[in-house]
Amino acid sequence: xxxxxxxxxxxxxxxxxxxxxxSCEVVAYVDLGSxxxxxxNSENARPQEWLDRLGVAAAEMLxxxxxQSFGTAGGHSDEAMIETGGVRFVFVRSPADPIEALxxxxxxxxxxxxxxxxxxDTLIRLAETGGPA
Amino acid sequence: MTPQIHIEASLSLLAGKSDPIGTAGRIxxxxxxxxxxxxxxxxxxxxRTLFIGNGEGxxxxxxxxxxxxxxxxxxxxxxxxxxxxxxxxxxxxxDSIDELMDxxxxxxxxxxxxxxxxxxxxxxxSDGWAGDIGISAARLAEGWMLTLYPQAVDAxxxxxxxxxxxxxxxxxxxxRCDGLYSAALVLEGDxxxxxxxxxxxxxALAEASARRKAPLALVSGLVDTGADAPYFxxxxxxxxxxxxxxxxxxxxxxxxxxxxxxxxSQISTMWQAAx
Numbered sequence: 001x002x003x004x005x006x007x008x009x010x011x012x013x014x015x016x017x018x019x020x021x022x023s024c025e026v027v028a029y030v031d032l033g034s035x036x037x038x039x040x041n042s043e044n045a046r047p048q049e050w051l052d053r054l055g056v057a058a059a060e061m062l063x064x065x066x067x068q069s070f071g072t073a074g075g076h077s078d079e080a081m082i083e084t085g086g087v088r089f090v091f092v093r094s095p096a097d098p099i100e101a102l103x104x105x106x107x108x109x110x111x112x113x114x115x116x117x118x119x120x121d122t123l124i125r126l127a128e129t130g131g132p133a
Numbered sequence: 134m135t136p137q138i139h140i141e142a143s144l145s146l147l148a149g150k151s152d153p154i155g156t157a158g159r160i161x162x163x164x165x166x167x168x169x170x171x172x173x174x175x176x177x178x179x180x181r182t183l184f185i186g187n188g189e190g191x192x193x194x195x196x197x198x199x200x201x202x203x204x205x206x207x208x209x210x211x212x213x214x215x216x217x218x219x220x221x222x223x224x225x226x227x228d229s230i231d232e233l234m235d236x237x238x239x240x241x242x243x244x245x246x247x248x249x250x251x252x253x254x255x256x257x258x259s260d261g262w263a264g265d266i267g268i269s270a271a272r273l274a275e276g277w278m279l280t281l282y283p284q285a286v287d288a289x290x291x292x293x294x295x296x297x298x299x300x301x302x303x304x305x306x307x308x309r310c311d312g313l314y315s316a317a318l319v320l321e322g323d324x325x326x327x328x329x330x331x332x333x334x335x336x337a338l339a340e341a342s343a344r345r346k347a348p349l350a351l352v353s354g355l356v357d358t359g360a361d362a363p364y365f366x367x368x369x370x371x372x373x374x375x376x377x378x379x380x381x382x383x384x385x386x387x388x389x390x391x392x393x394x395x396x397x398s399q400i401s402t403m404w405q406a407a408x
Contacts, residue, residue, distance in 0.1 A: 049354075050354070050355060053352075053354050053355050054355060056351070057351040057352060057355065060347075060351055061348075061351065061366070061368065064347075065347065066347055066348070066366075066368065066380075067368060076370070077368035077369060077370050078369060078370060078371040079367075079368070079369040079371070080366070080367065080368045080369070081365075081366060081367040082348045082349075082351065082352050082364065082365070082366040082367075083364065083365040083366070084348075084349060084352055084356055084358050084362050084363065084364035084365070085352075085356040085357065085358035085362060087352075087355075087356050089352060089355070095371075
């Protein structure tokens with residue numbers, strides 16, 4: 001669970017990303033260990049099954065077999081992206097806590113560098129404010 | 134074959150010209166046919182190099198041991214040189230893929246029992262940059278996987294001119310991706326890949342991804358898309374100097390890329406155009 005004021009900060013941070021990147025439809029906070037989406041900001045309500053798949057996709061892309069095949073340092077990747085069907089999924093691992101990540105879905109024309117930088121910065125800020133461990 | 138004839142045949146083989154650069158090699162006249170080459174391989178236990186000539190200056194060097202072909206060490210045929218030069222002039226293009234496929238079909242008659250080939254040569258670009266370049270080919274159940282792995286990246290590489298950006302498909306995508314660490318085009322990507330080398334990250338990547346279309350499978354259910362839908366996926370490892378790897382697929386074809394992370398936007402934009 002995301003406790004107290006940290007949960008409020010997380011909600012505010014997700015809102016900020018949605019506001020600043022209009023092409024983002026979903027911004028989600030994911031626990032990679034449990035493969036669960038713990039907090040989500042979405043334009044349209046998403047069924048739990050969809051969120052469960054998103055959590056699995058984030059964990060697989062950042063920690064799974066693909067990442068282990070690629071990563072030489074720790075057998076993982078820090079950023080991942082999948083684009084298909086006109087939708088881009090962006091996953092960024094927290095530099096402060098490797099089992100936390102943010103996931104955004106957006107359109108392919110989104111400035112991917114700016115978005116990933118913002119996601120990374122958000123995760124750092126969340127950790128600095130005593131965010132979810 | 135009587136024992137006497139067998140011995141005479143063996144003596145005849147031993148009487149072949151010696152390797153001009155070492156005692157472990159032999160020169161075979163390729164005009165004697167594939168059977169002569171296969172016979173040489175069959176009779177080779179300790180490691181040595183076979184030089185197969187065509188009588189007109191063309192030559193292939195094969196490393197052989199344990200009655201099997203280890204690798205294709207060098208080739209010196211006009212057709213091959215042309216293919217190399219085309220390859221060295223620019224990143225893997227559709228034309229050079231076709232030429233390489235022709236090349237490997239040509240070589241197949243020499244290596245009909247081998248699964249993997251490795252060719253090493255030297256790359257020289259028009260601006261004087263030079264470096265080693267490796268080309269590996271792994272034979273799949275159907276088709277080949279070709280891997281191009283320069284040992285250095287041309288830091289001055291620029292995006293292809295605008296007039297070349299209209300080339301469609303994955304081959305065009307590869308052609309427009311400059312400054313890559315590695316690239317591979319996997320044909321019939323559903324087939325398991327054979328091992329090229331332990332240090333070739335692309336092999337493990339291909340086994341993990343191309344065989345099962347892993348990135349596409351992960352978003353199945355999240356996006357309404359078919360099994361053969363084009364997809365592009367990318368991983369970046371910040372701990373590893375920002376190295377980036379991409380897997381792009383369309384139907385039976387998969388492209389694997391490894392590149393500096395600062396090429397992310399360029400590559401993803403090119404992929405959108407190609408897909």
